[in-house]
Amino acid sequence: MSITESGFSARLEELARIRDGAHRGPSSEATERQHAKGKLTARERIDLLLDKGSFTEVESLRRHRAHGFGLEAKRPHTDGVVTGWGTVEGRTVFVYAHDFRIFGGALGEAHAQKIHKLMDMALAAGAPLVSLNDGAGARIQEGVSALAGYGGIFQRNTKASGVIPQISVMLGPCAGGAAYSPALTDFVFSIRGTSQMFITGPDVVQAVTGEQVSQDGLGGADVHSEVSGVAHAAYDDEESCLADVRYLLSLLPSNNRELPPDVEGATDPVDRPLNALLDIVPTGGSASYDVRDVIAEIVDDGDHMEVHAAWAPNIVCTLARLDGRVVGIVANQPAAMAGVLDIKASEKGARFVQFCDAFNIPLVTLVDVPGFLPGVGQEHDGIIRRGAKLLYAYCNATVPRVSVVLRKAYGGAYIVMDSRSIGADIALAWPTNEIAVMGAEGAANVVFRREIAAAEDPEAARRQKIEEYRRELVHPYYAAERGLVDDVIDPRETRTVLARSLAMLTRKNVDLPRRKHGNPPQ
Missing domain, CATH: 3.90.226.10 (2-enoyl-CoA Hydratase; Chain A, domain 1)
Known part of the structure; x- marks a missing residue:
């Protein structure tokens, strides 16, 4: 083996080790805790959403640059969000997924910049964007830089509105300013028991208004799919939810310059009589x-x-x-x-x-x-x-x-x-x-009220006028x-x-x- 080959071997081994660590995440214990909550990991979710083997990741080795609060000692790769693109039924789809195992999926400066880059790529490529949300909001340790990161996301959501389909899948908590990004997208999917969305949490609600409410009672999947209308659908598990996201994507065009995809050779005859x-x-x-x-x-x-x-x-x-x-x-x-x-x-x-x-x-x-x-x-x-x-x-x-x-x-x-x-x-x-x-009954009462009131038999007159109105105008x-x-x-x-x-x-x-x-x- 030449010196060059030997040098490359060491570097390739190092690259493989780093990539493997980034893909596995922080620890097996963190993965077990995620599974114990009935939740999949970010990469498991992406695998369910996209065609098998189609995912291409970007910035998997990104790390934050923050100082203080012990952050210097914790600089995991991906910075808590997995970003990239793949295909759904052969068509390109961009996706980002919060990794709750890293900083609770909270958004920091580097985390936000990864999402900004992916959103820019999706808009430039003219392809749908799916966000798999499972994060604890802004990363408090990074202060205002994290809040500015949300501003960049909101701006891009708005810029992409009506240009590319945007779908938000709520797979965990989504509190404070983080809730506005899904609200700006075209569709919001949610999971019962694990996803919650609210601007202010139960503790703040109780402190300000005195109302006591659980997280699910305040912003759970059923609340937002039945009461507020924030969510378009609620599911019992992530698998069925992501299957429906795939189905939805199969019905939509990639962008506003294209027509929705047709199905050639449909087996249901167009002239089928609808006797039922x-x-x-x-x-x-x-x-x-x-x-x-x-x-x-x-x-x-x-x-x-x-x-x-x-x-x-x-x-x-x-x-x-x-x-x-x-x-x-x-x-x-x-x-x-x-x-x-x-x-x-x-x-x-x-x-x-x-x-x-x-x-x-x-x-x-x-x-x-x-x-x-x-x-x-x-x-x-x-x-x-x-x-x-x-x-x-x-x-x-x-x-x-x-x-x-x-x-x-x-x-x-x-x-x-x-x-x-x-x-x-x-x-x-x-x-x-x-x-x-209006209906004949209401119209007759208005149009012929004097004749009806003056008749010897008002009810019979009313029935006659209803039939007359229906015969002439309805x-x-x-x-x-x-x-x-x-x-x-x-x-x-x-x-x-x-x-x-x-x-x-x-x-x-x-x-x-x-x-x-x-x-x-x-």
Whole structure:
């Protein structure tokens, strides 16, 4: 062996030793403690997320440069965050994962700089970014440098918004300023029992307000997926959660300059008749049904991915494929609050519509809405301002848009749910539709109140006027006769008509007025 080879051998052995130490982490005991909490390590999580063997790590040997508080003696490689890229179903995805075994995953200056670099790389490459969050917030020992690191992350989250998909997976604690980065991303996934998000923890809450609450009760997975709407979904384990993250990524384009990936050679015939719909949707306007059963009939193989399923359940937002093409579906849900629009439903729908529009995902809207939810609480909490978010989102959307009125569509809620008047490209209706300012019962009470009051038999007069109003103004073809819907279709042909309409709209192009950005209602 030559001197050169001998020198390289020693250096390569040293490199292998250092890399192995960085990959193994601080100690086997630290790994056991992580597993004892029901949590995987950062690298185990990355292995589940990405295609096998595809991960390429960057800055695995990075260390902090902080002094004081004993930090000089503790300078582990990676500085508590694993960063790099790999593939999901063959397409590039960038990922960073906090390593709770190192400084509790807390963010310091070097830790933040690694994340900044990866976010810049993802934006430059035009590829999705997934963060696997399991950190204790800012590294207190590094002071304001750690806080500045968060500022850099927030700035990059905002810059990447609407340009590349950003997904946050909450796998442990996320407190203080750290919680704002997930809130700025497109989707937030969480794990029951292990993930918590809050701005101020239970101790601070008790000290300031006197309220006693656990970490889970304050910011657990179910709290944020059902009550606050911060999280889009909650899972019982990390494996099923990361499997759904992979599925979500398979439905999304890599960036805003691309179309979502199609599936060639779909086995579900586009002209499949939907006979079951005649049994699923009652003709009576007040009877309930689950609109997710309608969606399952329409989409390819009945497969769709609902987001925010547990929050604002009176509106359903889901991603699916129709004839192999990805679509975003927004649907009123008669099984929850009769499908009325309220503040939460409006905000949920608006956010989903904006996401689909940003990433070139066509929109299908299934309408069965009795109106906006009345009440003092809704009005005082800003239903006008916050309900207008959904209206703004639809009016601003330039992707292909097709709406279908399944049954009732009353008042302003009908207008908001992607009606022809706010820009739907194709507006369709089933023969059970009732498109009107309000239901016949309410309208008759208003329009004919004097005649009803003066009649010898007010109740009989009221029934007569209801039928008269329904016959003249609420019959299924009134809107079609006036060009407010393009066609009244057989429900069994809904899948076929939607697929053909979206195929026609594939090359839709809209020129928007030049502006810096709009000013949507907040």
